[in-house]
Structure formats: C-alpha cells, structure tokens
Amino acid sequence: MVQAAERQAQVVVVGAGLAGLMAARHLRAVGVDVIVLEARDRVGGRTYSIQAHDGTVIDLGGQWIGPSQRRLGALADELGVTTFPTYDTGQNIQYIDGARHTYSGAIPLIDPAVTMAVVQTMLTLNMMAHDVPLDAPWTAPQVAEWDSQTLATWISANVTSRGARELLTIAVRAVFCAEPRDLSLLHFLFYAHSGGSLNELVSVQRGAQERRFHAGAQAIANRMAAALGERVILNAPVRAIQHDDAGVRVFADAVTVVAQATIIALPPVLAGRLRYAPVLPALRDQLTQRMPMGTVYKIHCLYPTPFWRDAGYSGQVTNYTGVISTVFDNSPEAGTSGVLMGFVEGDEARAWSVRDPAERRAAVLRELAEYFGDQAAQPTEYIEQFWAGEEYTRGCYGGYMPPGVWTAFGAALRAPIGCLFWAGTETATVWNGYMDGALQSGARAANEVLAVLGSAGA
Amino acid sequence: MVQAAERQAQVVVVGAGLAGLMAARHLRAVGVDVIVLEARDRVGGRTYSIQAHDGTVIDLGGQWIGPSQRRLGALADELGVTTFPTYDTGQNIQYIDGARHTYSGAIPLIDPAVTMAVVQTMLTLNMMAHDVPLDAPWTAPQVAEWDSQTLATWISANVTSRGARELLTIAVRAVFCAEPRDLSLLHFLFYAHSGGSLNELVSVQRGAQERRFHAGAQAIANRMAAALGERVILNAPVRAIQHDDAGVRVFADAVTVVAQATIIALPPVLAGRLRYAPVLPALRDQLTQRMPMGTVYKIHCLYPTPFWRDAGYSGQVTNYTGVISTVFDNSPEAGTSGVLMGFVEGDEARAWSVRDPAERRAAVLRELAEYFGDQAAQPTEYIEQFWAGEEYTRGCYGGYMPPGVWTAFGAALRAPIGCLFWAGTETATVWNGYMDGALQSGARAANEVLAVLGSAGA
Numbered sequence: 001m002v003q004a005a006e007r008q009a010q011v012v013v014v015g016a017g018l019a020g021l022m023a024a025r026h027l028r029a030v031g032v033d034v035i036v037l038e039a040r041d042r043v044g045g046r047t048y049s050i051q052a053h054d055g056t057v058i059d060l061g062g063q064w065i066g067p068s069q070r071r072l073g074a075l076a077d078e079l080g081v082t083t084f085p086t087y088d089t090g091q092n093i094q095y096i097d098g099a100r101h102t103y104s105g106a107i108p109l110i111d112p113a114v115t116m117a118v119v120q121t122m123l124t125l126n127m128m129a130h131d132v133p134l135d136a137p138w139t140a141p142q143v144a145e146w147d148s149q150t151l152a153t154w155i156s157a158n159v160t161s162r163g164a165r166e167l168l169t170i171a172v173r174a175v176f177c178a179e180p181r182d183l184s185l186l187h188f189l190f191y192a193h194s195g196g197s198l199n200e201l202v203s204v205q206r207g208a209q210e211r212r213f214h215a216g217a218q219a220i221a222n223r224m225a226a227a228l229g230e231r232v233i234l235n236a237p238v239r240a241i242q243h244d245d246a247g248v249r250v251f252a253d254a255v256t257v258v259a260q261a262t263i264i265a266l267p268p269v270l271a272g273r274l275r276y277a278p279v280l281p282a283l284r285d286q287l288t289q290r291m292p293m294g295t296v297y298k299i300h301c302l303y304p305t306p307f308w309r310d311a312g313y314s315g316q317v318t319n320y321t322g323v324i325s326t327v328f329d330n331s332p333e334a335g336t337s338g339v340l341m342g343f344v345e346g347d348e349a350r351a352w353s354v355r356d357p358a359e360r361r362a363a364v365l366r367e368l369a370e371y372f373g374d375q376a377a378q379p380t381e382y383i384e385q386f387w388a389g390e391e392y393t394r395g396c397y398g399g400y401m402p403p404g405v406w407t408a409f410g411a412a413l414r415a416p417i418g419c420l421f422w423a424g425t426e427t428a429t430v431w432n433g434y435m436d437g438a439l440q441s442g443a444r445a446a447n448e449v450l451a452v453l454g455s456a457g458a
Numbered sequence: 459m460v461q462a463a464e465r466q467a468q469v470v471v472v473g474a475g476l477a478g479l480m481a482a483r484h485l486r487a488v489g490v491d492v493i494v495l496e497a498r499d500r501v502g503g504r505t506y507s508i509q510a511h512d513g514t515v516i517d518l519g520g521q522w523i524g525p526s527q528r529r530l531g532a533l534a535d536e537l538g539v540t541t542f543p544t545y546d547t548g549q550n551i552q553y554i555d556g557a558r559h560t561y562s563g564a565i566p567l568i569d570p571a572v573t574m575a576v577v578q579t580m581l582t583l584n585m586m587a588h589d590v591p592l593d594a595p596w597t598a599p600q601v602a603e604w605d606s607q608t609l610a611t612w613i614s615a616n617v618t619s620r621g622a623r624e625l626l627t628i629a630v631r632a633v634f635c636a637e638p639r640d641l642s643l644l645h646f647l648f649y650a651h652s653g654g655s656l657n658e659l660v661s662v663q664r665g666a667q668e669r670r671f672h673a674g675a676q677a678i679a680n681r682m683a684a685a686l687g688e689r690v691i692l693n694a695p696v697r698a699i700q701h702d703d704a705g706v707r708v709f710a711d712a713v714t715v716v717a718q719a720t721i722i723a724l725p726p727v728l729a730g731r732l733r734y735a736p737v738l739p740a741l742r743d744q745l746t747q748r749m750p751m752g753t754v755y756k757i758h759c760l761y762p763t764p765f766w767r768d769a770g771y772s773g774q775v776t777n778y779t780g781v782i783s784t785v786f787d788n789s790p791e792a793g794t795s796g797v798l799m800g801f802v803e804g805d806e807a808r809a810w811s812v813r814d815p816a817e818r819r820a821a822v823l824r825e826l827a828e829y830f831g832d833q834a835a836q837p838t839e840y841i842e843q844f845w846a847g848e849e850y851t852r853g854c855y856g857g858y859m860p861p862g863v864w865t866a867f868g869a870a871l872r873a874p875i876g877c878l879f880w881a882g883t884e885t886a887t888v889w890n891g892y893m894d895g896a897l898q899s900g901a902r903a904a905n906e907v908l909a910v911l912g913s914a915g916a
Contacts, residue, residue: 148614148639150861152606181606181862239697269747273731275849282753282811282846286853289727290860292747295740350866353740388740391733395744402748402860403608404639408808 004256009035009231011449012250012259014238014274017045018435019423020265021224021232022075022442023449028228030450035259036228037252039237039392042218043225046396047435049216052381056337057216058300059330060385061396062435064217066208068196069436071443072220076213079223083211084333088204090312093327093371095319096163104314114163121159121168122198129193134429137190138410147407151188152181166320171202173345174318174326176400176433177294182346187401194432204316208434214333217435237392240275241420248419261452263445265423267399268413269293270392276420284417287409290402291426293395295388297344297352299324299364301379306331306338308372315340317371323348323363327371340368340376353388360384398433399426414444419452421445462714467493467689469907470708470717472696472732475503476893477881478723479682479690480533480900481907486686488908493717494686495710497695497850500676501683504854505893507674510839514795515674516758517788518843519854520893522675524666526654527894529901530678534671537681541669542791546662548770551785551829553777554621562772572621579617579626580656587651592887595648596868605865609646610639624778629660631803632776632784634858634891635752640804645859652890662774666892672791675893695850698733699878706877719910721903723881725857726871727751728850734878742875745867748860749884751853753846755802755810757782757822759837764789764796766830773798775829781806781821785829798826798834811846818842856891857884872902877910879903 011027013020016038027034042048046061065072065083076083091102094110101110132140140146151172159165172180175191192198200207213219225232236252243249247260264271272280272288279285306329308315315329324342331339342364344352352360361382368376387396414427423445428437469485471478474496485492500506504519523530523541534541549560552568559568590598598604609630617623630638633649650656658665671677683690694710701707705718722729730738730746737743764787766773773787782800789797800822802810810818819840826834845854872885881903886895 148608148610150606150608150611152861153608153611156606179862179866181865182860279847279849282844282853283808286750286753286808286846289747289750289852292744295744347866350741350744354869386740388744389737391737394747395740402640402862403610404637404860407639408637408805411812 004251004254006256006258007035009033009257009259010453011261011263012037012248012257013263013265014250015045015265015424016043016221016225016232017265017424018047018221018438019425019442020263021221021228022439023263023265023423023446024228024231025224026443026446027449028231032450032453034231035257036232037236037238037250037255037257038232038234041234043232043234044218044221046387046393047217047221049218052300052302052383054302054337054380056302056332056339057214058339058383059212059216059218060298060383061387062217063212064209065213065435066200066210067206068200069208069431069434071439072436075439076220079220081219081223082214084214085211086204086209087306087329087331088314088316090309090314092314092316094317095322096166098321111163114161114167117159117161117164118167121164124158125189125192126197126199129189129197132186132190132193134190134194136410137186137406140186143186143407146189147184147186147403149185150181150403151183151185152179154185155180167318170318170320170325171198174343175201177296177345177349177397178400179346182400182402184401184403184406186406190406191432194428194430194437195434209328238274240277242277243418243420245418261419261421261449263421263423263449265442265445267291267293267393267424268426269394269399271422281417283409284412287405287412290405290409291399293388293393293399294397295346295349295353296396297349297360298385299342299344300330300383301340301365301368301376302381302383303338303340303375303379306335307375308338311372313372319367322367323352324367327368340372342368349388353386357384416448421448462709462712464714464716465493467491467715467717468911469719469721470495470706470715471721471723472708473503473723473882474501474679474683474690475723475882476505476679476896477883477900478721479679479686480897481721481723481881481904482686482689483682484901484904485907486689490908490911492689493715494690495694495696495708495713495715496690496692499692501690501692502676502679504845504851505675505679507676510758510760510841512760512795512838514760514790514797515672516797516841517670517674517676518756518841519845520675521670522667523671523893524658524668525664526658527666527889527892529897530894533897534678537678539677539681540672542672543669544662544667545787545789546772546774548767548772550772550774552775553780554624556779569621572619572625575617575619575622576625579622582616583647583650584655584657587647587655590644590648590651592648592652594868595644595864598644601644601865604647605642605644605861607643608639608861609641609643610637612643613638628776628778628783629656632801633659635754635803635807635855636858637804640858640860642859642861642864644864648864649890652886652888652895653892667786696732698735700735701876701878703876719877719879719907721879721881721907723900723903725749725751725851725882726884727852727857729880739870739875741867742870745863745870748863748867749857751846751851751857752855753804753807753811754854755807755818756843757800757802758788758841759798759823759826759834760839760841761796761798761833761837764793765833769830771830777825780825781810782825785826798830800826807846811844815842874906879906
C-alpha cells in the first residue's frame with residue numbers, strides 16, 4: 001500500500017474539464033495557490049481530441065462553437081485556438097414520415113404544412129422559454145404546470161402534425177441525447193432559453209454548430225492546463241472529501257490535498273458518488289440522484305475524400321427512425337480527408353449498448369451507404385465513442401432534469417456548502433450543457449471562492 | 459493505515475438489510491459459505507427499531523405488515539416475531555379543501571361527489587395497473603403512453619374533483635414520499651399492481667398498514683443476523699468491487715472478501731456509487747442515475763397515554779396542506795404509552811430539510827395540537843428520523859422511476875452482470891418497495907447465485 005502524498009493549496013479543484021480548468025485559471029490570475037485533481041490521464045473531460053491513423057483530428061466529445069458562445073470564443077482567441085466553419089454547403093437529407101427528402105437551409109422546406117407546424121411550435125416554445133428565469137427556473141410563473149409534465153406530454157397535446165413531431169423529437173435527441181419523455185418541459189424550456197433560443201440550439205449558421213476547432217476542442221483544455229503546469233495532477237481520481245469550517249481535505253488516489261476550499265467541477269451524478277464527511281445535506285444529495293446523463297454514441301467514419309460533396313450533399317442527415325439520427329460532415333477544413341460523423345442518441349444508444357459492437361457498426365454503415373452510396377460503407381477507419389461507458393463521465397452531453405427536479409431541488413444546484421463549491425456545465429445559467437456553460441460555471445465558482453478567501457483575510 | 463484483512467467465501471452479500479440477510483439466509487440453508495458486509499454498526503437497513511426513554515419500542519423505518527405480505531408473515535412466524543393490529547378504532551380526521559372532517563373506515567365518506575370520484579379513480583387506476591406485467595413493466599401494451607407522462611399529468615387530465623385530487627395526492631405522498639409529478643404513470647401503476655391494488659397500499663385493515671411488530675420491525679433482521687452469526691460483518695462499508703469470470707473481490711473498510719459471486723442488496727442509487735472494475739455496463743450505470751429515493755421525515759411524539767382515544771379519535775389524520783400529511787397512532791399494543799407518528803413527505807420534507815429543526819418541531823406540534831388538543835403539543839419525547847440524510851440509505855421509503863426509465867432501462871434492474879447479482883426491494887416484482895419485496899428479492903438473487911454455483915460444480 002502506498003501512503004498518499006499530502007499537498008497544500010489554497011483551493012483544490014476536482015476535475016480538469018473545462019469548468020475545473022477555467023476555475024483554476026481564474027484563481028491563478030489573481031495569485032491564488034490552486035491544485036487541480038483529474039481522474040483521467042488527460043485533461044478536457046467531455047472534450048477529447050485524437051488523431052485518426054491518417055492524422056485527421058477527431059473530436060470524440062464536444063466540438064462546436066456558436067457565435068453567441070462568447071466566453072468560449074474569447075478564451076479560444078486568447079489561447080490561439082483557431083476555428084473554421086462547419087461544412088454546410090449543399091443538400092441536407094431528411095427522412096420524414098419514412099420518406100427521403102433533400103433540402104438546404106436550417107429548416108426543412110419539404111411539406112409546407114409540416115414546415116408551418118415546426119415554425120409555429122418553435123415560436124411557441126421560444127416564447128415560453130423566455131419566461132423561465134435562468135438563475136432560478138423554479139420561479140417561473142408557470143412552474144407548477146411546466147415542471148409537472150414531460151416534454152412528450154406537451155408535444156402530444158400541442159403538436160398535431162406528425163412530421164413536426166418527428167422533427168421536434170430529432171431535435172430533442174440531438175440536443176439532450178435523451179427522449180422527450182425523459183425531460184421536464186420546464187427543463188427543456190430552461191435549456192432553450194439558456195442557449196438563446198431553440199433555433200440557436202439546432203442551427204449550424206448562427207447556431208451552436210456554427211464552427212469547429214482546427215486543433216480539436218480539447219486544445220482549449222490542453223492549453224489552459226499547460227499554463228497551470230504542475231498544478232494539474234493527472235491520474236488522481238478523487239474518492240472522498242472531508243470538510244469543515246476550516247477547510248477541506250480531498251483524498252485522491254496517491255495524493256491528498258489540504259485546502260481552504262474546493263471547487264467540485266463534475267457532473268452532479270458524479271459529484272454525488274464521492275464520499276463526503278460530513279455527508280452532504282439531503283437536498284443536495286438527492287439532487288445528484290435526479291440529474292441523469294444523456295446517452296449517445298459519437299461515431300466517425302473516415303474516407304480518403306469527402307466524396308458526398310461532389311454529389312452535392314452537405315453530409316447532414318436527420319432520420320427519425322435511423323440508428324444514427326443525425327449525421328454531419330466532420331472533415332478537416334482543408335478537405336484532406338473525408339469524415340462523416342453520426343450520433344446514435346437516446347433510446348437507440350441505450351438499446352445498442354447491450355448489443356454486439358460489430359452489429360452496431362454494420363447498421364451504421366448500412367445507413368451511411370443508404371444516404372451517400374456504397375462508398376460510405378467502406379470507411380478507412382471507424383471510430384466510436386460512448387461516454388456512458390466511461391467511469392469518469394457516465395453519459396453525454398450532460399445531466400438533465402426529469403419533471404419536478406427544478407421545483408424541489410433546483411436551489412441545491414449551485415449553492416455552496418461550507419467550503420464546497422460547485423461548477424460544471426450543468427450548473428451554468430448561460431449555455432447550460434455546452435462548453436461555454438462549463439466556462440461560465442468555472443468562472444462563477446472561482447468568484448464565489450474568492451469572495452470567501454477574501455473575507456477570511458487571505 | 460490499516461491493511462485490510464482478507465476473507466474468503468463462496469458468496470459475499472453487500473448490505474445487511476432485509477434483502478441481503480434473506481439472500482444470505484437462503485444460501486446458508488443449502489450450506490453455502492457466505493459473508494455479509496454491512497456499512498452500519500447495525501443490521502436492518504431501512505428497518506430500525508429503538509426504545510424511547512420510557513422503553514416504548516419505536517420503529518424509525520418500515521413498521522407495518524399486511525395480510526398479503528406472505529413472505530414477511532411466514533418469516534416473522536418462523537423467527538417468532540409477533541404482531542398486533544394497528545390501532546384503527548374511532549374517528550379519522552381529514553382536511554379536504556381546507557375544511558376539517560371526521561369519518562371512520564378506509565375511504566372518507568364526506569362529500570358524496572368526492573367519494574364517488576375517489577372510488578371511480580381508484581377503480582380505473584387498479585384496472586390499468588393490472589395491465590402492467592410485474593416482471594417486465596416495459597412490455598405493457600400501453601407503455602408508450604403510460605411511461606411518457608407523469609402521474610400528475612394523468613391526474614390533471616382524468617380527475618376533475620378537487621377533493622379527489624387532493625386525496626389521491628395524499629395517497630401518492632404517503633406511498634412514495636414523492637409528488638405525483640415525480641413519478642412515471644407506468645411506475646405508479648406497476649407499484650400498485652405489485653402490492654395487489656391501490657386499495658391495499660393505502661388501507662389499514664386488509665392493507666399494507668394492517669399490523670405492527672411488538673418488538674419492532676428490525677427484530678426480523680436482527681434474528682436473521684443472529685442466525686448468521688459472525689458471517690455478518692458490521693462497520694464494513696463496501697467501496698469497490700473487482701469482478702471477472704472467476705469471481706469477485708469486494709473491498710470494504712478494513713476487510714476484503716474474495717468470493718465466487720456477490721449479491722448487491724442496496725438501493726440502485728447506492729449500488730451505483732460503488733466502484734466497479736471493470737466498470738458496469740452503461741445501461742446498468744445509467745439506471746442507477748435514474749431511480750431516486752423518496753424524501754420523508756418520520757416523527758414520533760410520545761405521551762403518557764394515548765389520550766386521543768378517549769376523545770373518540772383513531773389518531774389517523776390526513777391533511778393535504780399539512781406539514782405532516784399523514785398521522786397514525788403508533789402506541790404500543792398494551793397502551794402503556796401514547797405515541798403519535800406523523801410523516802412529512804415529498805416536497806414538504808425537501809423544503810423542511812433546509813430549515814431550522816426547532817422550527818420544524820414547532821410546526822409539527824402545532825398541527826398535532828390542532829388535531830388532538832393542546833396536550834398533543836407537549837410530548838414527553840420527540841423523535842425524528844430523516845433517511846435522506848443518512849449516508850447509507852439516502853432516502854425512503856425507496857427508489858422510484860420517473861418517466862421513461864422503465865422503458866429504456868428496466869431490463870437492467872435485475873439482470874446479473876457476470877458474477878454480480880442484484881437484490882433490494884427496488885428489484886422486487888411483488889410488494890416492490892416494501893419489506894416483503896426486500897425478502898422476495900433476496901430469495902430470488904440467492905436462487906440466481908445457486909444456479910451459477912451449481913453449474914460451476916460447487
């Protein structure tokens with residue numbers, strides 16, 4: 001047995017995802033002595049960029065940046081992490097009511113009745129969303145109604161067009177990696193408001209999918225970590241936290257950190273799996289029992305060229321009944337290789353998680369071939385990422401709220417407990433669930449800690 | 459640092475609640491070498507019987523046995539744990555639409571219109587419940603509809619009488635320690651079917667609250683543990699489980715047990731907080747993110763005599779807007795002292811969990827005085843139990859399912875994973891959530907293990 005080394009710091013951050021690193025960066029900027037403990041052998045959390053065999057950068061996790069994600073944009077600029085537009089030229093493919101259509105632009109202009117229903121539904125939901133206060137969704141005037149029903153119930157009662165229902169469901173899956181029945185209507189509205197509007201959530205141009213990072217999204221975390229140097233300790237999964245008025249003692253494998261405060265920058269469900277002494281208050285613990293993570297396979301298929309472009313396709317597909325419900329062209333900007341990226345989301349991901357991987361691969365390739373021809377069935381490389389299977393993430397993109405959780409437990413989402421502070425994109429008010437929200441949460445938690453350190457006469 | 463002792467067994471059971479002890483008892487009965495690891499310094503899990511200052515037995519957890527809970531009845535008989543009828547004589551008090559009424563019998567006969575609405579609603583729900591297959595609720599023909607909505611949505615659409623809505627809500631809180639909006643309609647129906655019918659769940663006579671145990675409900679666990687002797691190891695919280703085809707290595711504080719198989723007899727959320735190597739499959743892990751525990755304060759007030767009986771009261775109260783929504787006469791059979799027991803459930807419990815305990819006590823006593831006169835405000839002893847605050851339970855009475863969980867994750871509830879087997883009342887098909895269900899689950903898991911041990915040529 002190895003005796004754990006003991007380290008001292010003013011603040012110890014748990015988790016070197018974007019939230020934790022941003023918190024540490026803020027604290028360092030004002031000279032606070034900080035240590036970041038990371039369970040994995042890398043930083044970045046749900047951003048993770050690798051190279052395919054041919055050198056193509058592949059983002060296994062978060063990858064996009066939208067124009068209103070200003071924190072992320074500013075930080076990327078500061079760190080010299082450059083971006084390029086998501087490929088968005090040519091015809092999109094849409095399966096609706098089982099039939100194949102092609103269109104260009106953000107909203108499928110296929111059946112005018114469906115289009116009108118979609119537009120009206122999005123307008124209605126956006127108006128409702130703007131009534132949800134971002135810092136306290138449980139104070140929305142309609143909370144009793146909106147947090148007592150699932151989004152599925154609302155759709156079923158308010159959207160009569162079958163095509164519009166399918167499109168809305170695809171959007172929900174793409175945004176949450178969950179099904180409309182999994183979500184509180186209130187949470188859905190909060191989330192849309194948090195990202196600006198539903199339209200921004202689902203759009204490429206002027207939306208959350210507008211641009212990508214040349215070096216991969218993880219470069220942001222890597223460069224923040226590089227600046228922090230040896231203050232970031234890898235391979236140090238935190239197991240337990242002792243805390244009292246005087247400070248914290250954070251126990252990771254092989255290292256224990258004693259500090260005045262800790263910022264726990266994990267998804268709520270993982271934060272709930274640490275041991276705390278004394279135990280967390282019931283409201284906080286029970287919150288962590290109620291914010292499950294989404295379920296998604298992110299699959300990349302590599303080809304020598306983006307051949308679908310020549311045929312006039314954007315590479316974008318949405319298919320309500322597909323194994324992969326959403327496809328994007330994820331090729332490098334220079335087009336030096338072709339990359340199709342597909343998401344298996346929500347129920348599909350759950351169902352496929354207990355089946356043979358070879359079968360899953362075959363089903364995915366069959367669909368890509370249906371969309372883009374036989375060539376698509378012969379990738380030079382097939383790369384699959386399943387965050388729900390990862391011990392230190394356990395689902396993607398993020399934690400969401402079923403009915404009733406905001407109402408009864410929302411107040412415990414960010415509230416510090418003594419010298420325990422909470423970060424992570426699930427705690428963000430703006431761009432909750434996105435990289436931008438992670439950064440906001442880290443900065444906010446750092447400011448909370450600074451206020452306390454300041455008052456302690458540091 | 460203390461080097462953990464290593465022990466060997468054929469089977470190691472995690473958790474010495476009723477499920478774990480029943481599993482061990484079954485295994486011992488056929489000569490299997492078994493060890494039970496218990497986190498606490500006592501056995502019994504969510505049954506916990508103490509003595510008040512005057513010697514009165516107080517059940518801080520599960521306490522009742524109903525006539526159709528045959529496993530529990532048989533085991534109690536076998537162990538010589540005797541029962542007596544719940545006090546159920548005299549007038550019940552009911553607050554409905556804000557007004558006080560008194561009545562006797564199971565269903566309040568106050569306003570005939572309300573009574574008829576309640577009876578019709580219960581008939582409808584019971585009929586629906588019988589369509590839910592207990593071993594696979596996700597195969598119910600109406601699963602898409604019933605598991606996509608909350609119980610609140612169903613009530614709102616189907617129960618027009620305000621009084622009936624209030625009564626149904628009180629029943630839901632009393633049964634789940636949660637709100638109608640927290641529950642999948644399908645889960646509610648499954649649960650009702652699992653206990654026989656809604657009527658059985660909420661009734662004293664011929665229902666789940668019919669009788670109590672003279673020695674307290676924990677006596678059952680205590681006597682099972684006594685028979686197991688040193689095979690039960692207390693103060694041994696399990697932290698991690700290594701597992702492969704050859705067996706398991708279960709790491710508890712101060713002891714490690716090597717065995718061929720393990721039965722994990724914990725609520726799903728707590729099972730999900732252990733470390734597994736290799737990690738659990740995503741479907742199982744994500745299930746444990748989606749079965750939150752209920753929230754309840756169980757409060758006992760002791761008096762020299764059950765004085766309310768003289769005034770013709772049964773001691774039973776239901777109050778939709780009360781801090782305590784349900785009260786029972788929990789006096790010992792001989793009437794040697796008077797005990798009023800009240801539940802603070804669901805939202806009330808969550809809200810009160812962050813308030814001053816003295817304020818809570820004052821509010822509870824104010825209500826009891828309103829019901830039974832000033833004498834009720836002067837208990838000789840006030841005993842409060844809050845399971846959501848307990849590290850090794852984290853909520854009561856049990857874990858429940860929000861919408862969509864049965865559909866997408868139900869298959870992972872009991873399915874063994876290699877040599878990991880799952881018990882606990884949340885896994886029961888009959889009397890799920892009750893002591894009887896815990897026993898069923900333990901016996902079932904033991905049989906699953908025996909089948910495997912047998913095939914391994916043990």
